[in-house]
Amino acid sequence: MAQYILRRVALLVPVLLGVSLVVFVLVRLIPGDATLLAIGVDQRITPEQRELVRKSYGLDQPAPVQYLRWMGHVLRGNLGTSLRTRRTVNEELRLRLPVTLELTLLAGVIGTVPALAAGVVAAVKRNSAVDYAATVATLVGVSVPNFLLATLLVLVFSFWLRWLPPIGFVEFTNDPLGNLRTMVLPAVSLALPLAAVLMRNTRSAVLETLSQEHVRVARAKGLPQGRVLSRHVILNSALPILTVAGIQVAGLLGGTVIIETIFGLPGIGRYVYEAIANRDYPVVQGVTLVVAALFVGVSLAVDVLYAVLDPRLRTR
Numbered sequence: 001m002a003q004y005i006l007r008r009v010a011l012l013v014p015v016l017l018g019v020s021l022v023v024f025v026l027v028r029l030i031p032g033d034a035t036l037l038a039i040g041v042d043q044r045i046t047p048e049q050r051e052l053v054r055k056s057y058g059l060d061q062p063a064p065v066q067y068l069r070w071m072g073h074v075l076r077g078n079l080g081t082s083l084r085t086r087r088t089v090n091e092e093l094r095l096r097l098p099v100t101l102e103l104t105l106l107a108g109v110i111g112t113v114p115a116l117a118a119g120v121v122a123a124v125k126r127n128s129a130v131d132y133a134a135t136v137a138t139l140v141g142v143s144v145p146n147f148l149l150a151t152l153l154v155l156v157f158s159f160w161l162r163w164l165p166p167i168g169f170v171e172f173t174n175d176p177l178g179n180l181r182t183m184v185l186p187a188v189s190l191a192l193p194l195a196a197v198l199m200r201n202t203r204s205a206v207l208e209t210l211s212q213e214h215v216r217v218a219r220a221k222g223l224p225q226g227r228v229l230s231r232h233v234i235l236n237s238a239l240p241i242l243t244v245a246g247i248q249v250a251g252l253l254g255g256t257v258i259i260e261t262i263f264g265l266p267g268i269g270r271y272v273y274e275a276i277a278n279r280d281y282p283v284v285q286g287v288t289l290v291v292a293a294l295f296v297g298v299s300l301a302v303d304v305l306y307a308v309l310d311p312r313l314r315t316r
Helices: 002-027 034-039 047-056 063-075 089-124 129-143 146-160 176-210 213-220 225-263 268-277 281-309 311-315
Strands: none
Touching (some): 089 129, 089 225, 089 268, 129 176
16 A cells, blocks of 8 residues: 555656646736836836846746746745735635635535435435436536636525625634635635536436346345445446546636635635736745645545555455
8 A cells, every 4th residue: 555655646746846847937927017017017127227126036037947936935945025015826826725625625525425326316216306306406617617607605594695705814713603604605605506416416426337147136135225336336336436426626726716706715725826916936836736735645645545445456
């Protein structure tokens, strides 16, 4: 098992290097001059003074030199300093990352647990009213973008019913109930598309397993339906379901950019959105690299679970 994990970790290193190179190049394709963000739009600034600012931030160096310099700082644990706020990216992440992780975790729970149960029930009761309802819900969940879903949820639960606040954030340590009230709508906005995809794939995986020979043999032996499902169907359907669940849960981090902006949450999604709008190179690079690391971390966890569920993978 240890060798299997080490091999998977070794494969993730070039992925992170590739992400760092891609984000470094793409962020510099954003139109505009990042120097104006550092010095402010002021007509009294001379070209010589602007060049001094560019030199102080290393923006006058060739792109390969800038990349190697940035990666050297990253390897030492320094993600850079914001051109707009002059605060370090590390400090901002320390304050904002818990908000995003809480939102992602809550959305993951809301989007996976009910979806797995509904997918199994829809497969067992194929062509029933429950199955048709699940199919319709899946189509709606996949078709509606999360930003539109977020707007509809705010309209219904904040303005019409007045049950939940439309925007804002309350720290969990200050008011746990208030924190939950501010996080419900953003979490549901993220979770419903995840639940739709996961429910559809769970139904397909369970249906495929139900048609296999060993399940028919188990039923012919007279085993109870619950035992057939728990020991012969769900366990054998776990690998494809786990694949989809891992990818979708990790993808929730990308969806936080729009959701946190809509609901005014002080997380890293909103932070990087503002950084892109202001051409804040160090912030975009640092946050994207951290999100990529979290994504590959979830992928590694999925690979480990694969090995736990299927011991044959450990020998490869």
